[in-house]
Amino acid sequence: MKLASDPALAPATDVIGAGVGPDDENVAPAGRWPHRHLLDVDVLSLDDLELVMRTTDTMVEVLARPIPKVPALRGWGVTNLFYEASTRTRVSFEVAAKNLSADVVNVTASASSVTKGESLIDTVRTLEALGARVIVIRHATSGAPYLAAEHFGGSVLNAGDGAHAHPTQALLDLYTMRAHLPGGAVAGRKVVILGDVLHSRVARSNLWSLTAAGAHVWVCGPATLLRGFDAWSAAGVGGSRRFTVTSDLEAALRDADVVMALRIQRERMQSGLLPSLREYAARFGLTRERLALARPEALVMHPGPMNEGVEIAPDVAAGSQSLITDQVANGVAVRMAILYLLAGARA
Numbered sequence: 001m002k003l004a005s006d007p008a009l010a011p012a013t014d015v016i017g018a019g020v021g022p023d024d025e026n027v028a029p030a031g032r033w034p035h036r037h038l039l040d041v042d043v044l045s046l047d048d049l050e051l052v053m054r055t056t057d058t059m060v061e062v063l064a065r066p067i068p069k070v071p072a073l074r075g076w077g078v079t080n081l082f083y084e085a086s087t088r089t090r091v092s093f094e095v096a097a098k099n100l101s102a103d104v105v106n107v108t109a110s111a112s113s114v115t116k117g118e119s120l121i122d123t124v125r126t127l128e129a130l131g132a133r134v135i136v137i138r139h140a141t142s143g144a145p146y147l148a149a150e151h152f153g154g155s156v157l158n159a160g161d162g163a164h165a166h167p168t169q170a171l172l173d174l175y176t177m178r179a180h181l182p183g184g185a186v187a188g189r190k191v192v193i194l195g196d197v198l199h200s201r202v203a204r205s206n207l208w209s210l211t212a213a214g215a216h217v218w219v220c221g222p223a224t225l226l227r228g229f230d231a232w233s234a235a236g237v238g239g240s241r242r243f244t245v246t247s248d249l250e251a252a253l254r255d256a257d258v259v260m261a262l263r264i265q266r267e268r269m270q271s272g273l274l275p276s277l278r279e280y281a282a283r284f285g286l287t288r289e290r291l292a293l294a295r296p297e298a299l300v301m302h303p304g305p306m307n308e309g310v311e312i313a314p315d316v317a318a319g320s321q322s323l324i325t326d327q328v329a330n331g332v333a334v335r336m337a338i339l340y341l342l343a344g345a346r347a
């Protein structure tokens with residue numbers, strides 16, 4: 001795949017950089033990535049997931065270089081359109097796009113014409129007229145990126161919509177697990193997602209990608225924060241996917257290979273779902289004692305931002321089993337891979 005046209009910047013055999021070119025099996029040939037948008041991971045096949053993982057390996061190599069920048073998206077306008085607060089996801093997308101030499105524009109809805117009543121559709125059309133070829137959108141309303149995709153001529157990348165989906169988080173979580181689990185595979189592993197599942201787009205997207213990759217996913221939390229998941233589990237997510245829903249924390253943690261704690265999303269919480277944060281921490285917080293129920297080498301993850309002392313104890317978050325910083329670092333590589341693949345599919 002060759003996206004940049006200036007031979008001085010992109011030698012004919014080397015788009016990503018020295019040692020990696022279009023003939024390298026680590027890099028997707030144009031056309032193998034069939035998706036114009038990335039709205040969720042539920043549409044990704046196992047082959048798609050493998051391609052993202054292998055392309056991310058290449059991006060990790062790029063990031064290890066003294067100057068982690070390649071010309072692959074030179075001339076491409078990438079606009080980050082964030083209607084909700086974010087630190088790591090927004091910065092991560094910006095760094096990823098800049099590492100690929102894209103022209104990056106950041107729009108924060110609270111400082112844009114949205115405050116004057118402009119609709120999402122008008123905003124998207126305006127950004128397209130201003131040169132955006134990729135829009136990365138975060139929105140508090142589930143489905144907003146799907147609406148944007150219907151009215152945008154380029155690619156839409158969902159950076160988190162309401163409680164619905166957060167596809168790049170799920171992909172970076174899968175990548176991080178594969179990088180740290182013995183044997184490099186999640187198939188057959190017990191992965192526990194613990195906490196405020198009800199409000200979590202991270203949990204929903206992870207359920208699709210992790211069960212597709214063969215993990216047995218256990219979703220655990222107070223019954224009020226699992227609503228709807230029982231029915232989903234009973235209906236089955238399809239085929240041989242394994243998915244268990246429980247409020248029994250001990251059963252969930254016992255012999256787990258991965259424990260992912262989720263933030264208690266106070267901004268989306270209705271009254272009555274939890275007696276108090278203190279009660280939640282006492283009954284469901286991931287402490288060192290509870291983590292001892294999992295396998296000795298179990299991986300600890302959290303998508304961030306964390307409420308330390310609530311869903312995760314500070315010593316667990318900073319402990320030797322924690323991959324929380326690796327998740328953040330891998331987020332840049334995964335987002336570079338996705339931008340590269342989306343652009344390649346349209347080049």
Ligand code: MLT
Pocket residue numbers: 089160166169201202262263265303304305
């Ligand atoms: C998200 O945007 O969903 C975050 O990564 C997780 C959270 O907000 O707790």
